[in-house]
Amino acid sequence: MYQFTRMHESTKATRYRSTALVAVVEIIYTYGASEIDALIPLARSMASFTLALLSAVLLLCSAVQAQLSSSFYSRTCPSLPNIVRSTMAQVVNKEPRMAASILRLFFHDCFVNGCDASILLDDTATFTGEKNAFPNINSARGYEVIDAIKSNVEAACPQTVSCADILALAARDGVSLVGGPNWKVSLGRRDATTASQSDANSNLPGPSSSLSQLVASFAAKGLSARDMTALSGAHTIGRAQCANFRSHIYDDADIDPCFAAARRRECPSAGGDGNLAPFDLRTPDRFDNSYYQNLVAKRGLLHSDQELFNNGTQDKLVRRYSVNGKAFAKDFAAAMMRMGAISPLTGASGEIRLNCRVVNK
Ligand code: HEM
Numbered sequence: 088m089y090q091f092t093r094m095h096e097s098t099k100a101t102r103y104r105s106t107a108l109v110a111v112v113e114i115i116y117t118y119g120a121s122e123i124d125a126l127i128p129l130a131r132s133m134a135s136f137t138l139a140l141l142s143a144v145l146l147l148c149s150a151v152q153a154q155l156s157s158s159f160y161s162r163t164c165p166s167l168p169n170i171v172r173s174t175m176a177q178v179v180n181k182e183p184r185m186a187a188s189i190l191r192l193f194f195h196d197c198f199v200n201g202c203d204a205s206i207l208l209d210d211t212a213t214f215t216g217e218k219n220a221f222p223n224i225n226s227a228r229g230y231e232v233i234d235a236i237k238s239n240v241e242a243a244c245p246q247t248v249s250c251a252d253i254l255a256l257a258a259r260d261g262v263s264l265v266g267g268p269n270w271k272v273s274l275g276r277r278d279a280t281t282a283s284q285s286d287a288n289s290n291l292p293g294p295s296s297s298l299s300q301l302v303a304s305f306a307a308k309g310l311s312a313r314d315m316t317a318l319s320g321a322h323t324i325g326r327a328q329c330a331n332f333r334s335h336i337y338d339d340a341d342i343d344p345c346f347a348a349a350r351r352r353e354c355p356s357a358g359g360d361g362n363l364a365p366f367d368l369r370t371p372d373r374f375d376n377s378y379y380q381n382l383v384a385k386r387g388l389l390h391s392d393q394e395l396f397n398n399g400t401q402d403k404l405v406r407r408y409s410v411n412g413k414a415f416a417k418d419f420a421a422a423m424m425r426m427g428a429i430s431p432l433t434g435a436s437g438e439i440r441l442n443c444r445v446v447n448k
């Protein structure tokens with residue numbers, strides 16, 4: 088759709104340019120070379136008209152393309168990267184898990200109608216939002232961290248930076264603060280004015296998903312199976328609740344029996360639904376490639392995790408990441424940039440929310 092509009096505009100520009108050229112040639116032909124001097128001002132004004140037209144078309148193109156850019160706030164809010172980074176550093180220093188929780192918030196935002204901070208909206212009389220959808224209720228956390236960053240950003244650059252961009256930056260900083268890769272965050276997203284609980288319920292993959300369901304849910308967002316496997320490496324940090332991995336440790340066969348027995352101690356077969364367990368027992372708060380080493384050892388915590396290494400299409404890639412932390416870091420960063428570019432609101436769409444929890448009045 089964007090592509091079509093762009094081609095259409097540039098065809099128009101070429102047509103205008105050749106019409107101007109033909110006109111100049113016709114004038115020379117009709118009036119003779121001796122009168123060309125008199126025609127120079129006319130030719131000049133036609134040339135500048137053509138130039139103006141071309142630049143107008145170029146401007147239109149960039150608006151239509153609606154591209155994000157890492158320098159989006161470099162003039163309007165130069166302190167933005169430092170504010171986000173220093174707030175995240177304080178928060179993660181106090182509670183390392185928060186790096187994981189903010190990363191997950193970003194994933195859950197982007198997969199539901201794009202990276203538009205829809206997940207941050209509280210329910211209202213006119214819509215039921217995403218916070219109480221099944222994948223998020225009693226599970227997604229870190230909203231108050233985004234509030235704190237937002238209020239620091241508002242103090243420095245009022246009404247300028249979207250909550251969606253703050254979330255994208257905070258997720259990146261959290262990962263890099265706990266030892267993960269760094270990447271350039273593209274900016275210029277705007278905030279949604281509505282949110283949908285049912286979209287959150289249907290677009291986010293669940294812990295009992297099969298490999299083909301996982302691949303399909305990422306494909307629906309324009310992400311490849313490789314992206315899916317790299318992004319799942321986020322489960323190298325953070326915690327999960329017993330209710331989400333109980334059936335894997337009690338009922339599945341594709342699991343190391345010692346690992347299953349150890350995990351059952353923190354997660355009884357009945358009760359204790361909210362008991363927390365780290366995804367990665369070895370380095371629970373360090374963003375490394377041990378998630379993949381765990382999968383190869385059949386020590387994935389969720390059923391969906393172990394699906395990536397269970398004699399399927401992703402086995403080879405999982406093995407590669409398990410022995411090559413650099414390859415994982417590189418692919419994770421690239422996939423995060425692609426995930427962060429899912430259907431952003433740009434230009435005049437959406438708004439710059441003043442409070443990340445509520446739509447502007
Ligand atoms: C591939 C499909 C995925 C499934 C089925 C899935 C599912 C889950 C589940 C069930 C939990 C535990 C929640 C709880 O018990 O409260 C969780 C936690 C987490 N997920 Fe995923 N996830 C997936 C992909 C991702 C992706 C792509 C990311 C980020 C790029 C991510 C980041 C995280 C993080 C960091 C945590 C820990 C959060 C915390 O400790 O607060 N997940 N995920």
Ligand SMILES: [Ca+2]
Binds near residue numbers: 196199200206
């Ligand atoms: Ca969203």
